[in-house]
Amino acid sequence: MEEKEEEALHVAMFPWLAMGHLLPFLRFSKLLAQKGHKISFISTPRNIDRLPKLPPNLSSSITFVSLPLPPFPNLPPSSESSMDVSYNNQQSLKSAFDLLQLPLTEILRSSSPDWIIYDYPSHWLPSVATELGISKAFFSLFNAAALCFMGPPSSLIEDFRSTPEDFTVVPPWIPFESEIVFRYHEVARYVEKTEEDVTGVSDSVRFGYSIGESDAVFVRSSPEFEPEWFGLLRNLYKKPVFPTGFLPPVNENHDGDDDDAAWVCIKEWLDKQRVDSVVYVSLGTEASLPQEELAELALGLEKSKVPFFWALRNELTRVKPEIPNGFEERVKGRGMIMVGWVPQVKILSHESVGGFLTHCGWNSVVEGLGFGKVPIFLPVLNEQGLNTRLLHGNGIGFEVPRNERDGSFDSDSVADSVRLAMGDDDEGESRRAKAKMMKGLFGNTDNNIRYVDELVAYMRSSKNSSSH
Numbered sequence: 001m002e003e004k005e006e007e008a009l010h011v012a013m014f015p016w017l018a019m020g021h022l023l024p025f026l027r028f029s030k031l032l033a034q035k036g037h038k039i040s041f042i043s044t045p046r047n048i049d050r051l052p053k054l055p056p057n058l059s060s061s062i063t064f065v066s067l068p069l070p071p072f073p074n075l076p077p078s079s080e081s082s083m084d085v086s087y088n089n090q091q092s093l094k095s096a097f098d099l100l101q102l103p104l105t106e107i108l109r110s111s112s113p114d115w116i117i118y119d120y121p122s123h124w125l126p127s128v129a130t131e132l133g134i135s136k137a138f139f140s141l142f143n144a145a146a147l148c149f150m151g152p153p154s155s156l157i158e159d160f161r162s163t164p165e166d167f168t169v170v171p172p173w174i175p176f177e178s179e180i181v182f183r184y185h186e187v188a189r190y191v192e193k194t195e196e197d198v199t200g201v202s203d204s205v206r207f208g209y210s211i212g213e214s215d216a217v218f219v220r221s222s223p224e225f226e227p228e229w230f231g232l233l234r235n236l237y238k239k240p241v242f243p244t245g246f247l248p249p250v251n252e253n254h255d256g257d258d259d260d261a262a263w264v265c266i267k268e269w270l271d272k273q274r275v276d277s278v279v280y281v282s283l284g285t286e287a288s289l290p291q292e293e294l295a296e297l298a299l300g301l302e303k304s305k306v307p308f309f310w311a312l313r314n315e316l317t318r319v320k321p322e323i324p325n326g327f328e329e330r331v332k333g334r335g336m337i338m339v340g341w342v343p344q345v346k347i348l349s350h351e352s353v354g355g356f357l358t359h360c361g362w363n364s365v366v367e368g369l370g371f372g373k374v375p376i377f378l379p380v381l382n383e384q385g386l387n388t389r390l391l392h393g394n395g396i397g398f399e400v401p402r403n404e405r406d407g408s409f410d411s412d413s414v415a416d417s418v419r420l421a422m423g424d425d426d427e428g429e430s431r432r433a434k435a436k437m438m439k440g441l442f443g444n445t446d447n448n449i450r451y452v453d454e455l456v457a458y459m460r461s462s463k464n465s466s467s468h
Contacts, residue, residue: 009114009459010039012134014104016119017069018082020284022047024220025119026096027247030054031452033061040111042104044069046080067103072096082317083130087288087381093201094121101128108132111328113390114463117218123206126213132157134464138214139244142361144229145180148173150204152236153212159204164188172238174341180388185407215462216240218455220247220362225441226390236445237425242455245424245448248370249345262342266309267350269336270331273307276354279418280347280373281310282360283380291322293409298323300414301335306422308335309353311342348373354432355421360384365391365442370440376400376421379411395434397421 011032015025023041041063054062069080074092079085085093093392098121105128108116115135118125129136140147140393147381150156151171159215161167167187170178222243223230235239257326268280280302283289289297301308308331312323328337346365347353348371356368358374361384377388391397397453402409420428439449 007460008431009037009456009463010040010111011037012042012108012111012113012116012458014042014116014118014122014125014453016082016121017047017093017138018046018078019050021119021141021360022051023249024363025050025117025245027203027249028117028139028244029062029454030058031247031449033058035452035456037061037456039063040065040107040113042067042107044080046078050081054055059275065107067100067107069096070099072099073179081211091200094206097121098124099202101125104128105132107132115459118210120203120207120210123201123209126209129232130213135215135459137216137218137459138210139218139220141220141362143387143390144219144226144241146362146386147211147219148229148232148236148271149180150207151468153208156204156208157212157395159202161204174232179393180386181389182385183402183404183407185402185405186379186381189407211237213238216242216458218242219242220244220366222246222447222451223392223439224447240458242458243451244455245444245451246366247448248443248445249367250445260343262338262341262344266336266338266342266347270309270350270352273352275351277307277422278350278353279306279308279355279357279376279422280344280353280358281308282313282342282344282364282375284313284361284364285376289380295324296409296411297414298327299411300456301413301418302327302331303411304418304422305334306418308357308418309347310335310336310337311344312339312346313341315440352408355418357418360387362387369396369435369438369441370443372436372443374398374421374435378414388430390406395431396438397431397435441461 003462013025013029015021015149019394026041031039033039039062041062046065048066050065070215072092072095073095074089075085079093082090082093101124112135115137116129117137117139119139126136149171151173152301164184164187167182168184170181199280216239219235219241222245230241301310348356348367353373355376356373358364358368360377365387366373375391377397377399379385379388388399392399398417398421399415400409422428
């Protein structure tokens with residue numbers, strides 16, 4: 001059915017300053033723009049420059065609005081994204097982000113969008129939107145199970161969990177059997193970091209206000225994948241909760257893209273490997289393993305005897321992380337290592353890649369399962385441990401065994417997990433089959449369009465409820 005011109009919405013998007021947040025917000029923006037809505041995508045200049053170019057058919061519907069990030073103590077100049085600063089400096093980046101409140105208020109006042117869709121660090125934004133009569137939705141790039149584990153807004157604001165142990169048990173508001181908890185080591189580093197770093201507002205409080213003061217919550221997941229968690233989330237939040245679907249990435253080939261020297265070289269290597277034989281190894285843009293863990297990971301890949309492509313990202317120092325002496329020589333031909341940015345979606349869509357050794361950030365999970373690749377989990381920070389339990393509990397993927405207390409693992413546990421995922425035995429076979437089945441859910445663009453349609457119908461019907 002042709003949508004009538006006058007029903008078009010003007011939607012402002014305001015993601016957190018991390019590529020893993022900017023890209024799904026842009027993907028969501030494109031889906032809305034394809035439906036004829038007008039998007040103002042608001043971020044800092046450097047982050048806007050890092051985004052992929054818009055396809056010509058959408059360039060008139062999506063406007064990028066640039067807000068320079070104010071300088072802040074401890075933040076090197078031109079640090080505008082979480083990948084530009086060390087993990088210990090993330091809170092300073094959030095405090096600088098908070099200084100965007102006034103310029104953003106001015107932009108919203110002058111452009112008067114129908115809706116603003118925002119991310120978890122913008123705890124101050126809902127009250128600004130209310131004052132300006134703009135409807136507001138919190139867009140969660142975390143799945144429903146992770147949100148349920150975090151709890152209702154009131155307990156987030158009270159920040160009632162203070163020790164690592166508090167995070168290793170199922171919280172009282174989860175009324176059914178659940179294995180979705182953190183391991184001690186996954187949260188100890190995080191809680192210690194929060195104590196060390198008292199800059200500004202805690203993440204828990206940011207989540208609490210961003211969720212609690214929204215008109216609606218949009219979740220990057222699907223009730224088909226986690227039905228009981230969506231049901232519980234609606235009870236906990238007592239407000240409309242809509243899935244956006246997984247927003248699977250599109251493997252877009254723009255002009256000249258394939259001339260990219262990195263991809264030409266990677267593709268040439270992948271083309272020589274057998275179908276489904278290669279493990280792609282990438283721990284995201286923010287996670288960095290301690291030196292000894294990096295060495296065990298390298299030796300584990302070597303011992304596994306499985307072909308691998310390892311994207312070693314070290315955005316901050318741009319120096320090659322130290323891997324064991326002679327490692328590259330010994331795995332030559334069977335393993336390829338590349339430092340820096342790689343075209344992850346293209347690699348995952350290649351037929352010779354069968355497995356994905358991942359930190360289990362939700363973005364990477366969606367990309368990997370969207371192409372039916374079997375995941376091998378090595379969670380490092382944030383909610384990655386919760387994602388690992390959710391998937392593993394659904395019979396998807398293999399987790400590298402680690403010491404519960406300090407998180408240490410050895411090369412044998414890496415090698416065993418990789419061989420299990422890629423080998424011929426029954427367990428590997430059934431989990432690989434499950435991952436391939438997930439492609440129909442995580443990579444399903446039609447489903448995605450259906451969810452977005454339902455959500456747009458809601459946005460249309462309630463856009464003026466904030467006295468707009």
